[in-house]
Amino acid sequence: MLFDGDALTLSLDMSMEEIREFEAFVRPRLEYIETIEIEGEKPLKSSALLALLVSLKRSRPELSIPFLDKRKIHMDVYGTLHWMCYD
Secondary structure, eight states, X not given: OEEETTEEXXXXXXXXXXXXXXXXXXXXXXXXXXXXXXXXXXXXXXXXHHHHHHHHHHHSTTOBOHHHXXXXXXXXXXXXXXXXXXX
16 A cells, blocks of 8 residues: 555555555545555455445545446456446
8 A cells, every 4th residue: 555645556465454454544534535546457355445445435426446437347367347336
């Protein structure tokens, strides 16, 4: 995780402990973060990260999370992932 100004950069291969630490870090700072980016093409290690990102987006709709906007990502390990967010 890299926090630079109002942008936060994450890796998809975060462990559950790292995801918990990320959530504890980001929740109190959510109003100051403008963008959450994903670095590299590492495989998604846990769907918990995806669920947390969706939750953050619902909490603050103006938050930019380009990874979620794609709605379809191809990963060699899992194939193609599709998801739908209901507003």
